[in-house]
Amino acid sequence: MDVREALYTTRMMRRMHPDAIPLEVQARILDAAIRAPNGGNTQRWHFLTVDNPDTNAELAPIYRRCRQKEYEDMAAGTFAVPLENPEGHAATMRQTTKSADFLVKHFTEIPLLLFVFAIDDHGGANIYPAIWSTLLAARVEGVAA
Ligand SMILES: Cc1cc2nc3c(=O)[nH]c(=O)nc-3n(C[C@H](O)[C@H](O)[C@H](O)COP(=O)(O)O)c2cc1C
Incomplete structure (x- = not known):
């Protein structure tokens, strides 16, 4: 899927399949998230995944x-x-x-919860791009979010 298709088709979903998200897919989604632009490239964030019922x-x-x-x-x-x-x-x-x-x-x-913690991010300017990258990367993987 090219970037334009991901941008045009990513939606928020609350109805999703329960199928497990393989670890390598989780890793690719998170790897995209941490490439997001952020102030001074300080990466003041933590990501926590939960895939345990x-x-x-x-x-x-x-x-x-x-x-x-x-x-x-x-x-x-x-x-x-x-x-x-x-x-x-x-x-x-x-x-x-x-x-x-x-x-x-x-x-x-x-099947997968992702908690995103922003450190000293007043207003969310630093963390929102990373969250949006997460959603786009999930879309590319065929994972609703
Ligand atoms: C930027 C943004 C803010 C949102 N804020 C809320 C919110 O405050 N409360 C809420 O219940 N859902 C919120 N949502 C979720 C969406 O309204 C909802 O998941 C989406 O419309 C899908 O709805 P559907 O499951 O009815 O298709 C927000 C979604 C986005 C993208």
């Missing part, structure tokens, strides 16, 4: 609680509502909730 099972209730908190924030109007199209915003929120609920339900089936 037992660990997923421990993390699942934490994820469920986090989603619950997000829904409470949404209900309390903490997120900005675009005034020009409140109906469209409500529809987006319904769709987001539906797909997030699916992920809560199927959390233990996610």
Whole structure:
């Protein structure tokens, strides 16, 4: 797959196959991530992968609680509502909730979790390119993310 196809077809996914991601594929994805541009090439990041179902099972209730908190924030109007199209915003929120609920339900089936830790990265300027490279590299490998 060339770069343009990856750029044009990479999407966020919450419904994914449970098939294991081979270690060499994980390594290629991470190798792309750490080539991303970052301030002063200081690489102030850590990546942590989890491909162990037992660990997923421990993390699942934490994820469920986090989603619950997000829904409470949404209900309390903490997120900005675009005034020009409140109906469209409500529809987006319904769709987001539906797909997030699916992920809560199927959390233990996610074959690979990738945690990205940014060190002293105010605003995310240094870490977001690495995350985007991760998503593109995953797309090239046929891995939804
Ligand atoms: C930059 C960005 C920010 C996002 N922020 C949120 C968010 O705050 N809450 C949320 O539940 N999903 C968030 N998402 C996830 C997407 O809304 C969602 O995964 C994507 O639209 C796929 O939805 P689907 O599973 O319904 O196809 C975000 C995605 C991106 C790319």
